[in-house]
Amino acid sequence: MKKHIEIRWHGRGGQGAKTAALLLADVAFNTGMYVQGFPEYGPERMGAPITAYNRIGDTPIRAHSNIYTPDFVVVVDETLLHTVEVTKGLKPEGAIIINTSQSKEDIIPLLNGYSGRVYTIDARKISIEALGKYFPNSPMLAAVVKVAEIMNKDEFLNLMEASYKHKFAKKPEVIEGNMNALKKAFEEVK
């Protein structure tokens, strides 16, 4: 069986979980990997829970289903912990990464007894300090790249800088802030 890393993103409409999944596919693609990044479309509206997925690996990806037993779960909005069973099917040898200002001790009781690794990151604080606005997806992207060991920090930062230079060609003033958010997130996810 060919092995691919499977990641499931939980967010709310408008927060950019889908964009983050597509950015992750992009950055992994740029290192020569095979990638898949796709959203699951439910009732689309701002604030509704949404799911997005990634498969990443060294061999072509053929499966075209949603992901039910992910290696990693990324929770972009911690209020979802009360309404969505985010750890469902999550492999115990995998990990969950949660955007929260709370301590790990406060979060773990909300994870339905999940026995694997738990990481937290305060993406709101990082984003507001670096960008002056709340865009959680850049810090969450850095966090998952680190935790899932998709590539090393320098390679990731170089690829993202190139990508931002292309994406923000008309507003270069936001590149530095985004890069700072990524660096900070890489250090602070624990």
Next chain:
Amino acid sequence: MSIRERMSGNEAVSYAIKQVNPDVMPAFPITPSTEIPQMVSTYISNGEIDTEFIPVESEHSSMSATIGASAAGARALTATSSCGLAFMWETLYIAASDRLPIVLCLVNRALTGPININCDHSDSMGARDSGWMQIYAETNQEAYDNFIMSYRITEHKDVMLPLMTCMDGFITSHAVENIELLETEEVRKFVGEYNPENYLLNAEMPMAVGPYANSPFYMETKMNQRIAMQNAKKVILDVAAEFEKISGRKYGLFEEYYLDDAEYAVVMIGSAAGTTKDAIDNLRSQGIKAGLLKIRVFRPFPDTEIAAALKGKKVVAILDRCEGNSATGGPLGAEVKAALYDSGANTVAVNYIYGIGGRDYTVEDAENLFNELIDIGNGKKQPEQFKYIGLRK
């Protein structure tokens, strides 16, 4: 030289359109195909191509304008999904009987009732008798390749019929995956210039398009359409053979995956074929002789070729991503069974319905399906026709 890229299915088809640079694209937006006219009109406004984009007020109008452009002598196309295709219903038949080499990029989505934006094949299956050719894609790569091959097929003098290139809504249209692109110059050389034999704007030879044809003519018109549809099989294969030379990618009327020595075979269309391939790898590693026949060309229907490929299989499952509403099975099931019957096969063939309205189909579903076929083959289970895969209990 191929170009390594990553794109969604909609991006891939839009990029193929850009590389082909057709003359006229009328379109009206509908999920999940909206991105195609959106991206193409961006290419146009950036000055990258000189296609004439016509924003219209409905899909009935988009197909009507496409027909008008094509009849005038232009290389024309449009894109749509679901109810958009249903709203084109009347004009689809006109495009086919006027023998116009139009291409329609269809992003498959369930038909409304209840309203649903997700993938199934009820839209294109509803149009299966309209006189259009239909070629389906499993991946973004196939969607891209199918579009590049399309005008070579439709504009061939032995064919002159419109073609629907179909891909699965959201699953293919909105998922970003790796893809190998061709150089634009190579694409343009492959597709070539369009020089219609007859066209409305030719002042040297005035002609009528779509005139009244009463009973002395209607039947002969239909016979000519049938001959063209039969001719299309060979043209599709010839164009695929030429495309292989520039791309290295091989296409037939259908794809066989471990089918040769398979005892248990699944016949299906579209993106879920990839999921079934993963299941087949798992089952093969356990010594189970599982195989797949993935339909690429549904119109013209490759009946004798399918029957020959399925010859001697113990049990065959035919998977429809469309209810069919016949009370006895889906359209693919009915046609594959008829092909088997005509070939004199005594294969057990079971029709299943899966994935309608976007219901997920997993590797586990495919493995369970093959295990059921084995039980049927061993006489442990009676075949249950027209069963739903993944129905909530």
